[in-house]
Amino acid sequence: MISKKIMLRFPKETSDKPFTSDLSRKYNLQFNIMSAEIFPRKEGHLIIELSGNEKDFENGIDYLKSNGVNIQFIEExxxxxxxxxxxxxxxxxxxxxxxxxxxxxxxxxxxxxxxxxxxxxxxxxxxxxxxxxxxxxx
Ligand code: SF4
Ligand code: SF4
Known part of the structure; x- marks a missing residue:
């Protein structure tokens, strides 16, 4: 089990995609949204705590990155x-x-x-x- 706080930044062309529900449905990850600033068809950001098993976590992060989402681990x-x-x-x-x-x-x-x-x-x-x-x- 791994759990990390992450900042996700969405370019405007991806801001209306269902990333968070995909993390849950496709990658079995749990998340808590700690802050959010998302506007339709504009750039946005989310700070979430993302948890799950290590392999699912890696796959979920790869999925986000491959869709143009910028990821920053808060600890770093x-x-x-x-x-x-x-x-x-x-x-x-x-x-x-x-x-x-x-x-x-x-x-x-x-x-x-x-x-x-x-x-x-x-x-x-x-x-x-x-x-x-x-x-x-x-
Ligand atoms: S350490 Fe600073 S940036 Fe982090 S939660 Fe506290 S006030 Fe906010
Ligand atoms: S000097 Fe140290 S204790 Fe004072 S506000 Fe800055 S980080 Fe905090």
């Missing part, structure tokens, strides 16, 4: 620069998923749990020293 999109972050905590309250946390109350250091991130970009906007980078927002 976000980074926290330890050298820049001075642990001010501004990013903590804006994170909707607790991907940014303080594990150790003694050091009060901010840590990033990439698996929980949904690439909303809120932390990127509030960080005063640009310690967080999200490639979709570059």
């Amino acid at each position: 999109s976000i980074t926290l620069d330890e050298n820049r972050c001075y642990h001010c905590g501004f990013c903590l309250p804006v994170c909707p998923t607790d991907a940014l946390i303080i594990k150790d109350k003694n050091t009060m250091k901010i840590e990033l749990n990439k698996e929980e991130c949904i690439a909303c970009g809120h932390c990127v906007k509030v960080c005063p020293v640009k310690a967080i980078e999200l490639s979709e927002f570059a």
Whole structure:
């Protein structure tokens, strides 16, 4: 079993195709939609958590790519620069998923749990020293 959060970007010529139902019907994959911005006959994007067995997962991803859908794994999109972050905590309250946390109350250091991130970009906007980078927002 594999489960990953993924950003899907649809070119406008593919925006009305039933990709999500195909992932479920043809590839036995489960998905949760975490955010969506899709307009008829325009470009759109979806952030989903996609789960299933490894082979189905690979086939589903190949299916999307072969249909022109741009795919970005969220875990690979976000980074926290330890050298820049001075642990001010501004990013903590804006994170909707607790991907940014303080594990150790003694050091009060901010840590990033990439698996929980949904690439909303809120932390990127509030960080005063640009310690967080999200490639979709570059
Ligand atoms: S807002 Fe920036 S500097 Fe402050 S804790 Fe968060 S990542 Fe670090
Ligand atoms: S982009 Fe930042 S604020 Fe949004 S879920 Fe990820 S870590 Fe939290």
